[in-house]
Amino acid sequence: MAPASAAASSAAIELLQSHSLTTLVQRELERRILAGELEPGAKLTEEDIAGTLNVSRGPVREAFRALEQAGLVRTEKNRGVFVRQVSVEDADEIYEVRAGLDELIGRLLAARIQPGQLVELRELLKKMQKAARAKSVDAYYPLNVRFHDRLAEFTGNRTLVAHYRRLVNELHLYRRETLARGADSFPISTREHAEIVDALARRDCDRAGKLMYEHAIESRARLHAALEK
Amino acid sequence: MAPASAAASSAAIELLQSHSLTTLVQRELERRILAGELEPGAKLTEEDIAGTLNVSRGPVREAFRALEQAGLVRTEKNRGVFVRQVSVEDADEIYEVRAGLDELIGRLLAARIQPGQLVELRELLKKMQKAARAKSVDAYYPLNVRFHDRLAEFTGNRTLVAHYRRLVNELHLYRRETLARGADSFPISTREHAEIVDALARRDCDRAGKLMYEHAIESRARLHAALEK
DNA sequence: TGATTACAGATTGTTGACAATCTACAAACT
DNA sequence: AGTTTGTAGATTGTCAACAATCTGTAATCA
Numbered sequence: 001m002a003p004a005s006a007a008a009s010s011a012a013i014e015l016l017q018s019h020s021l022t023t024l025v026q027r028e029l030e031r032r033i034l035a036g037e038l039e040p041g042a043k044l045t046e047e048d049i050a051g052t053l054n055v056s057r058g059p060v061r062e063a064f065r066a067l068e069q070a071g072l073v074r075t076e077k078n079r080g081v082f083v084r085q086v087s088v089e090d091a092d093e094i095y096e097v098r099a100g101l102d103e104l105i106g107r108l109l110a111a112r113i114q115p116g117q118l119v120e121l122r123e124l125l126k127k128m129q130k131a132a133r134a135k136s137v138d139a140y141y142p143l144n145v146r147f148h149d150r151l152a153e154f155t156g157n158r159t160l161v162a163h164y165r166r167l168v169n170e171l172h173l174y175r176r177e178t179l180a181r182g183a184d185s186f187p188i189s190t191r192e193h194a195e196i197v198d199a200l201a202r203r204d205c206d207r208a209g210k211l212m213y214e215h216a217i218e219s220r221a222r223l224h225a226a227l228e229k
Numbered sequence: 230m231a232p233a234s235a236a237a238s239s240a241a242i243e244l245l246q247s248h249s250l251t252t253l254v255q256r257e258l259e260r261r262i263l264a265g266e267l268e269p270g271a272k273l274t275e276e277d278i279a280g281t282l283n284v285s286r287g288p289v290r291e292a293f294r295a296l297e298q299a300g301l302v303r304t305e306k307n308r309g310v311f312v313r314q315v316s317v318e319d320a321d322e323i324y325e326v327r328a329g330l331d332e333l334i335g336r337l338l339a340a341r342i343q344p345g346q347l348v349e350l351r352e353l354l355k356k357m358q359k360a361a362r363a364k365s366v367d368a369y370y371p372l373n374v375r376f377h378d379r380l381a382e383f384t385g386n387r388t389l390v391a392h393y394r395r396l397v398n399e400l401h402l403y404r405r406e407t408l409a410r411g412a413d414s415f416p417i418s419t420r421e422h423a424e425i426v427d428a429l430a431r432r433d434c435d436r437a438g439k440l441m442y443e444h445a446i447e448s449r450a451r452l453h454a455a456l457e458k
Numbered sequence: 459t460g461a462t463t464a465c466a467g468a469t470t471g472t473t474g475a476c477a478a479t480c481t482a483c484a485a486a487c488t
Numbered sequence: 489a490g491t492t493t494g495t496a497g498a499t500t501g502t503c504a505a506c507a508a509t510c511t512g513t514a515a516t517c518a
Contacts (some may be wrong), residue, residue, distance in 0.1 A: 020306050020471070024293065048502070056473045059285070061501090062294045065251065069298035076478050077249050080502055093388040097333070100389075104329030159322040159399075160329075163392055170388075237474060249501070275470070287505045291469090307509050 021055050028053065028065035033072050033083055034169060040085040040177045044073065071170050086174035088227070092220065094174070098167045099216035101147075101160065106196065106212030108155045110205040117154045121197050124150070125190070133188050148195065151212075178227060189215065189222075237326075238282045255292035257282065262312055263300050263398060269314040273302065282384050300399050306432035307458070321449065323403070327396045330389065335425065337384045337439030339434040345382045350426050353379070354419070361419050374458035376422065380441075407456060418444065418451075 029049070032038045044064070046057045047151050052058075064081050067073045086094070124147045131139035147170070152164040193217045199208035258278070261267045273293070275286045282289075293310050296302045315323070353376045360368035374397070381393040421444045430439035438447050 011414060022471090030435060045498095047498095057500090058290075058472060058474095062289075062291055065291045065294040066298045069295045077247060079336055079481095081499070093386045096337070096386055097330070097389050097392060100333030101326070103332075104326070107326070157322045157325055159319070159330070159396075160326050163395075166392075167388075274468095276468095285503095286470090287502060287512090308511095309470070 005083060010127055021059035022062040022066075023051070025053055025055060026066050027188075030070070030072060031068060033067075036176050037081050040083050040173055042083045044081045044083065046081075050069040050210050055093075064182060066074070072173065079224070084170075084173055086170055086177060091171065091174040091223070092099050094167050094170050095220035098164070098171070099168065100214045101152075101164050103209040103213035105151050105155055105160065106159065107205045107209035108160075109151060110200050110203050112156065113154060113200050113203070116132075118149075118197070118201055120150065121147070121200070125193055125197060128193065129190050144189070150224050151196075173225075178223070189219070192218070250288035251291040254278070254282055254284060254288050255295050258292055258296060259398075260298075263401050263405075265405050265441060266299050269402055270303065270314045271310050273310045273312065275310075275311060289414075297433075300395060301402065311401075315399055315406060317453075320400065320403040320452070322397050323399050324449035327393070327400070328442050328449075330381075330393050330396065331445045332442035334380050334384055334389065334393070334440040335428070336434045336438035337389075338380060338434050338438040339429050341385065342383060342429050342432070344378075345428055347426070349379065350376070350429070353425060354422055357422065358419050373418070380425075404452075407452070411453055419449070421447070 027046070029038070038044070046060050046064075050057045050060045064073060064075065068081070072084055073081050075081050091194050124143060128140060128143045128147065129139070131143060148168070149165070152161045191212065196208060196211045197213065199211055233295050258267070258273070267273070275289050275293075279289045279404045293302060293304065297310070301313055302310050304310050349389060352371060357369060357372045359377065377397070378394070381390045384390070421440065425437060425440045425444065428440055
């Protein structure tokens, strides 16, 4: 077999080996929840989902247990599974923890960041500034998420990334709920982002950590302010 | 019905409502893994566990999915489920994140701690000093775990507690593995603990945070040193 | 003899069926 | 009329059987 073809089939094999129906159902439900196709509070009926995805209830139930542990759904025995609703109080808690992890990310990353990673961050920064000038929330939001996700990834600490992503997912759920209530603000945080990248470039650990922490706290304040309106 | 009896039966009802076989299996497996009855790397055969706990394979499989998400087991498709093995590199990552959360705990708690909570911490401190003098690792270790767990709980942030506990569980798994290899050291950290409580009592947020962070980093160093022997 | 293939047993992945529980609506009672 | 009780339908919890896959051993071949 030719090398290219061998690599392709090796990838296909790995796909089959890791993807049970359970993981596929889990991934699909996660996507639908985060995309807002399944709104917070919505009831997830086993048979409906099983029918939609053409599988039996077993894998669906297993996926539910995983999603429950991931904080995306809530289970009530004999009553059903519901998309998790994140209250303001919950969101405050989550933001508080996220601020702690962000500070850690800033501090660790300032000590380890690679030149190529700085280039990528600055490119993202440019795109975000462009979206901000165009006042396009739809363009800005995913870039912002990506920017912070890359920061976490660049630390090289997979445990950190996993915990960080879980928090971001839960906050995403909160944003879903506030969006549904019509409250949305344009996050004017490009200045803060630029300062963070500068501190990282200077390898100033304490400053980068502090900036990241404050950025998270201010994100929370921005969302609160938007809710007041 | 008498009030006392009503309360008791209400508790019993709640027990039945929340405890499906899946959650019971999950809890029992978690207990056995953390207690070391199931060693890291051990294979968990569905039918064996189902037979031992007198349930069918369904609830066992669901519990597996939850434990997988909790980081306590690892699943290989068509091969089985294994108790997670935490490598030195994994443990380093986890300690790094734990240090970040500990710093956050110290900072938050210094601003919020209640007098009664300080009393409880000082009582724990006394017991730990007693165990340290007696050089009893078996007495010291659970007290140490409890001390840190209470610190997390006292912040009142349930999200923080959940993430913290997950990290501690994973580190517990690492300790299991090193214990099996005969490496164990007596953690001489009573001095650090006392300093932390003092900083909390003085409501010195920055100091408490810094002490907590350094304490976690030094715990890692101690475990590394023990491994070298 | 060493490597490869074929097979048997064991284990996991998935499904469908049955039992237990809940929800909603209608009938009966005060 | 309003509340309670009873019943039917729907949904979840659990189980057992079947299909697919893996592992180890024995037979086969160079």
